[in-house]
Amino acid sequence: MVLERDIEEVFSFFAEAQNLEEITPPFLRFKISSPHPVEMGLGTEIKYSLRLHGVPFSWVSLIDRWDPPYAFCDRQLRGPYRYWIHHHEFESYGDRTVVRDKVLYSCFGGSLINDLFVAPDLLKIFRYRQERLRCLLEKAEVTQNEGMSTVHAPDGV
Numbered sequence: 001m002v003l004e005r006d007i008e009e010v011f012s013f014f015a016e017a018q019n020l021e022e023i024t025p026p027f028l029r030f031k032i033s034s035p036h037p038v039e040m041g042l043g044t045e046i047k048y049s050l051r052l053h054g055v056p057f058s059w060v061s062l063i064d065r066w067d068p069p070y071a072f073c074d075r076q077l078r079g080p081y082r083y084w085i086h087h088h089e090f091e092s093y094g095d096r097t098v099v100r101d102k103v104l105y106s107c108f109g110g111s112l113i114n115d116l117f118v119a120p121d122l123l124k125i126f127r128y129r130q131e132r133l134r135c136l137l138e139k140a141e142v143t144q145n146e147g148m149s150t151v152h153a154p155d156g157v
Helices: 007-015 110-137
Strands: 045-052 055-067 071-078 081-093 096-107 141-145 148-152
Touching: 007 081, 007 096, 007 110, 055 081, 096 110
Parallel strands: none
Antiparallel strands: 045 055, 055 071, 071 081, 081 096, 141 148
């Protein structure tokens, strides 16, 4: 996605672990359980709790790449996947930033569980994340109407 903010501002947002709660869909009941504040950097371990389809999980991730403001990578040490590696990449285009997420994962239950649950959930999670990033970083206005969210982006977006 492209955000109308410079790379330093975008990376700084991601470098605050608590912001992950702000960009994670409510249906996951995602909470950071590590003591606050979490100092992000190479070797940082972060503990989370969440629910997937009503089943509670704990998750521990390790920041195993830290290259501000261009990239970082978190790897699951313990959690709901066989393995999970999430690359976050940031590329500057003047006062805009391209944000790329690359996720390598394997789930328990094989391709059937992936096709029925995991892949659709990941699409929902990343779509929600993009909407929230626009709202939070581009100062878009969100209004609630009869249980529906509408995003009003600032002019020029």
